[in-house]
Amino acid sequence: MPEIQERGSTHVYKVNRISKEEMESMVARCVYEEPPFCNAACPLKLDTRAFLKAAAGGDFKKALQLYEKATPFPLILSMGCEAPCETACRLCERGDGIAVRAVEAAAARYGQASRLGSVFRTKKKKTVAVLGSGLFPLFLAGELEKKAYPTTVFCEQDDLEAFLHCETEFLDEEAFALELKRLKGKDIQFVFGCDPDEAFFARQREAFDVLCASETVAKKLFPSEEADPALMILASEKLVTGCGSGVMAAAFGAKKAALTVDRLAQNLDPRNMRGSEGAVESRLYTDLSEASALRRVPSEQGGYTPEQAAQEAARCIQCHCEECMKSCAYLKHYKKYPGLLSKEIYNNTQIIMGDHQLNKPMNACTLCGQCTAVCPNGFDMAHVCAVARRNMVSTDKMPLAPHEFALMDMLFSNGDAFLSRPQPGFETCRYVFFPGCQASAIAPETVKAAYLDLCSRLDGGVALMLGCCGAICDWAGRCEMQESTREFLLTELSRLGDPVIIAGCPSCRKELAESVGGEVVGIWDILERIGLPEGTKRINRPAALHDSCGARGDAHTQQAIRNLASRLGVRIVETKYSGDRSPCCGYGGLTAYANPEVAGEITRKALERTDAPYITYCMACRDRFAREGRESRHILELIYGTDAGAPPDISEKRYNRLNLKRELLREFWQEETAEMKLDYELTFTDEARSLMDSRMILTDDVIAVLNDYREHGEAVLDSETGLLIARRRLGNATFWVKFTEDQEQGYTVHGAYSHRMNVVRREG
Amino acid sequence: MAIERNYYTIDPEGKLECMKCHVPLIKGKAKFMYLDNGFPVELPVCPVCGFVYVPEELALGKVASVERALEDK
Numbered sequence: 001m002p003e004i005q006e007r008g009s010t011h012v013y014k015v016n017r018i019s020k021e022e023m024e025s026m027v028a029r030c031v032y033e034e035p036p037f038c039n040a041a042c043p044l045k046l047d048t049r050a051f052l053k054a055a056a057g058g059d060f061k062k063a064l065q066l067y068e069k070a071t072p073f074p075l076i077l078s079m080g081c082e083a084p085c086e087t088a089c090r091l092c093e094r095g096d097g098i099a100v101r102a103v104e105a106a107a108a109r110y111g112q113a114s115r116l117g118s119v120f121r122t123k124k125k126k127t128v129a130v131l132g133s134g135l136f137p138l139f140l141a142g143e144l145e146k147k148a149y150p151t152t153v154f155c156e157q158d159d160l161e162a163f164l165h166c167e168t169e170f171l172d173e174e175a176f177a178l179e180l181k182r183l184k185g186k187d188i189q190f191v192f193g194c195d196p197d198e199a200f201f202a203r204q205r206e207a208f209d210v211l212c213a214s215e216t217v218a219k220k221l222f223p224s225e226e227a228d229p230a231l232m233i234l235a236s237e238k239l240v241t242g243c244g245s246g247v248m249a250a251a252f253g254a255k256k257a258a259l260t261v262d263r264l265a266q267n268l269d270p271r272n273m274r275g276s277e278g279a280v281e282s283r284l285y286t287d288l289s290e291a292s293a294l295r296r297v298p299s300e301q302g303g304y305t306p307e308q309a310a311q312e313a314a315r316c317i318q319c320h321c322e323e324c325m326k327s328c329a330y331l332k333h334y335k336k337y338p339g340l341l342s343k344e345i346y347n348n349t350q351i352i353m354g355d356h357q358l359n360k361p362m363n364a365c366t367l368c369g370q371c372t373a374v375c376p377n378g379f380d381m382a383h384v385c386a387v388a389r390r391n392m393v394s395t396d397k398m399p400l401a402p403h404e405f406a407l408m409d410m411l412f413s414n415g416d417a418f419l420s421r422p423q424p425g426f427e428t429c430r431y432v433f434f435p436g437c438q439a440s441a442i443a444p445e446t447v448k449a450a451y452l453d454l455c456s457r458l459d460g461g462v463a464l465m466l467g468c469c470g471a472i473c474d475w476a477g478r479c480e481m482q483e484s485t486r487e488f489l490l491t492e493l494s495r496l497g498d499p500v501i502i503a504g505c506p507s508c509r510k511e512l513a514e515s516v517g518g519e520v521v522g523i524w525d526i527l528e529r530i531g532l533p534e535g536t537k538r539i540n541r542p543a544a545l546h547d548s549c550g551a552r553g554d555a556h557t558q559q560a561i562r563n564l565a566s567r568l569g570v571r572i573v574e575t576k577y578s579g580d581r582s583p584c585c586g587y588g589g590l591t592a593y594a595n596p597e598v599a600g601e602i603t604r605k606a607l608e609r610t611d612a613p614y615i616t617y618c619m620a621c622r623d624r625f626a627r628e629g630r631e632s633r634h635i636l637e638l639i640y641g642t643d644a645g646a647p648p649d650i651s652e653k654r655y656n657r658l659n660l661k662r663e664l665l666r667e668f669w670q671e672e673t674a675e676m677k678l679d680y681e682l683t684f685t686d687e688a689r690s691l692m693d694s695r696m697i698l699t700d701d702v703i704a705v706l707n708d709y710r711e712h713g714e715a716v717l718d719s720e721t722g723l724l725i726a727r728r729r730l731g732n733a734t735f736w737v738k739f740t741e742d743q744e745q746g747y748t749v750h751g752a753y754s755h756r757m758n759v760v761r762r763e764g
Numbered sequence: 765m766a767i768e769r770n771y772y773t774i775d776p777e778g779k780l781e782c783m784k785c786h787v788p789l790i791k792g793k794a795k796f797m798y799l800d801n802g803f804p805v806e807l808p809v810c811p812v813c814g815f816v817y818v819p820e821e822l823a824l825g826k827v828a829s830v831e832r833a834l835e836d837k
Contacts, residue, residue: 759818
C-alpha cells in the first residue's frame with residue numbers, strides 16, 4: 001500500500017505570504033460589519049439598531065444609555081432633529097420607516113438617565129470656557145462634561161432656565177422641565193450676565209486652557225474670520241466655535257468641536273486622529289422579503305406610551321446581512337461571519353511559531369461555494385479556505401491527520417481499485433465512462449448497469465475508467481498529488497485514444513474539465529440526447545432535487561437533471577435553496593473526514609429544506625442523506641432500476657470498488673483476478689464494526705494486525721476482559737485490535753483503536 | 765543528575781500478560797514520538813521482549829489530545 005509522507009517536524013519556521021491586498025479585497029466584500037442604514041445616516045452615529053432593540057424589549061434604561069452616547073440632551077435632539085435615520089430606514093421601501101424620533105423621545109422620558117456625568121468622576125486638568133448661549137454652547141458644554149473637562153459657560157442670561165430657553169422654543173413644557181432637570185444634574189459651571197467683548201475674551205484666554213464660543217459671539221469678536229466647518233475652529237484665534245443652524249447642526253457641530261477641544265487641550269493638531277465623523281454611506285444588504293409590520297404605530301397626543309414605543313421599536317427588522325450564515329451550517333457552527341473568519345484564517349497561515357488555532361475551521365469548509373451564490377457581493381469562502389490549505393501544505397505546516405484517510409482512499413481508487421479498459425472489440429474509443437470513486441463505492445450495480453447501457457447505445461466504443469478524478473487532493477490542498485494524478489489520468493486517457501469523458505458525477509466533470517481538459521460531458525447530457533433506456537420505470541411521486549455543488553453555476557447540468565427527472569415522472573419539489581443556492585451534503589471539501597461533527601450538521605441542515613425524499617446526482621450526496629436516515633436515491637439508480645440499499649461502511653466502500661473491478665473484468669473482458677481469501681475465520685461484533693467506522697479503521701487494517709500477530713505472536717492478554725490485544729504500525733499510525741481467538745471459530749474482533757504517535761521502549 | 769520527567773504513568777498491576785513471553789507486563793520506560801517531538805512515559809511493557817502496550821483509554825484520551833495539539837503547531 002502506498003504511503004503519504006507525514007510532515008517531519010513541528011519546528012518549521014517559514015510561511016508563504018498570501019498577498020495582503022488580495023485578502024483585504026476579499027474581506028471587504030463581506031458587508032456584515034457595515035452599519036445599518038439608519039445608523040449610517042446619523043451624523044451623531046447613534047447605534048439606532050441596538051437602541052430600537054432595547055426599546056422593543058421595553059428596556060428604556062438601556063435604550064436611553066445608548067441614546068445618551070450620541071447626545072447629552074436626548075429630548076432636545078429627538079424633538080428638534082431632522083431625523084435622517086427615518087428617511088434612510090429600509091422599511092420605507094415597503095411601507096413606513098420606523099418612527100425613530102418618537103421612540104427616542106419615549107426613551108428620554110421613560111428611561112433612567114445614565115450616571116456618567118457624575119460629579120464623583122475624576123476631572124481632567126485642562127479647563128474649558130464656553131462663551132455664549134443657544135443650542136451649540138448647550139450641546140458643547142454637555143459633550144465636554146461627558147469628556148470630564150472642567151467646563152464653565154459664560155452667558156448673557158441671568159439664570160439656567162433662560163439659558164436653556166435660548167433656541168429651544170420647540171420643546172413643550174414637560175420636555176423643557178425634563179431637560180432643565182438633566183442640565184442641572186450635569187457638572188457644568190455657569191457664569192450669568194456676561195457680555196463677551198475683546199477684553200473679556202483676553203481675560204478668559206489667560207484663565208482657561210481652551211476657549212469656545214457660540215457662532216454669534218465668535219462673529220461679534222472676530223467679524224472677518226470664518227470658522228472651519230470640519231474642525232469647528234477659527235484657526236487664527238484657536239477659538240472653537242459653532243457654525244450652521246438647526247438642532248442637528250448644533251449637536252453634530254458640538255461633537256466635532258468637543259473633539260477639537262480634546263486635541264487642543266493635549267497640544268495636538270486638531271486635524272489629525274479624528275476617526276470617522278458624520279454620516280456615511282452603507283453597503284449593508286438587507287433582506288426585506290420577510291418584513292411584515294409595515295405601518296407605523298399611531299401616537300397619542302404628547303408622544304408614545306411605553307407600550308406603543310416598544311411596539312413601534314419592535315417593527316425594526318434589525319438590518320443585518322446574514323444571508324450566508326442563514327444557509328451555511330459551517331458558518332453557523334463557528335458563529336463567525338465570513339469577513340471575520342477569513343481574516344482569522346488568513347492570519348492562521350501567517351503564524352511562524354505557535355498554535356494554528358484556525359486549522360479546524362479552515363479544514364471544515366466544504367468548499368461548496370453556496371456562500372458565494374447567496375452573498376449579495378459574491379463572497380467566496382471556499383476560495384479563502386482552499387488558498388489557505390494550499391498555503392499551509394506548501395510550507396509543510398498542514399497536518400496530515402485530517403485528510404490522510406481520504407488521500408489514502410484516493411490512492412486506493414487510483415491503485416488497487418483502478419481500472420481502465422477500452423470497450424471489448426475496440427483498441428481506442430470515442431468515449432470513456434468515468435463514474436467516479438463514490439459511485440463505484442456506494443452503488444457498484446448502478447455503475448455496471450450504466451456502463452452496459454452506454455456501450456449498447458453509443459457508437460465508436462465506450463471505454464471504462466474506474467478511479468478518482470483528483471478532487472480529493474485538490475480539496476486537501478495537495479498540489480503535487482493533484483499534478484501527479486493529472487499526469488496519471490492523461491497517460492491512461494491517451495492509451496484509450498483521448499476519448500470524450502462521460503462523467504457520472506458533477507464534481508468529477510468539473511475537476512476533469514479543469515485538470516485533464518478535453519471534452520468532458522455528464523452522463524446526464526448523453527441520456528438527455530439518447531433518451532432513457534428501454535424499460536425504465538416511471539416514478540409518479542414528488543421528490544426534491546438536491547443540486548450538487550459540482551453543478552453550481554452550471555445551469556445546463558441542473559436543467560438536464562430536471563429534464564431527466566421529469567421524464568421519469570417525478571414531480572420535482574423546488575426549495576428556497578435549490579439550484580445555485582443548494583447547500584453541500586457534507587461530503588465536499590473533505591469535511592466529512594476532517595470534521596465529522598460539522599459535516600453532520602451540514603447534512604442535517606441540507607435535509608431541513610423539505611420532508612420530501614431527495615433525488616441526487618452525486619453519489620456522495622445520496623450516501624450522506626441515506627446515512628441520516630432520509631430516503632434518497634441517485635438519479636441513475638432510478639433510471640437503471642437499481643437500488644444501492646443501505647449506506648456501506650468505509651471498509652465496504654473499498655470492497656465494493658475492488659469487487660466491481662473484479663466482476664467487470666470477468667464479465668466484460670474475460671479476465672479473472674484472484675480474490676484475496678483469508679485462511680482463517682474472521683468475525684466482528686456489531687460494536688467493533690461501528691467503532692471501526694467512526695474511527696476510520698478499515699477491515700484491511702485489522703487483518704494486517706492479525707496477520708502480524710499470527711506471524712510473530714506478539715499480543716497482550718487483558719485478564720480483566722479476557723481479550724487479546726495486538727498492534728501493528730501501518731503507515732503513519734499504530735493500529736490496535738482487541739480480539740478473542742478460537743481454534744475452530746478463528747478470530748472475533750471486539751474493538752479497534754489507533755494513534756498516530758509512535759511508541760518505543762526507552763532504555764535506562 | 766537531572767531527574768527525568770515522565771509525562772504519564774500506567775502501572776499494569778499484574779493484570780496484563782505478554783502472550784509471546786508468558787510473563788506479566790510491568791511498569792517500564794517508554795517514549796511517545798510524534799512530529800519530531802518526544803515524550804518520556806511509563807507504560808506496561810514486557811520485561812522480556814519489550815512489547816509496549818498503549819491502552820485504549822490512553823490512545824483516545826491523552827495521546828489523541830497531544831497529537832491534535834502538535835498537529836496544529
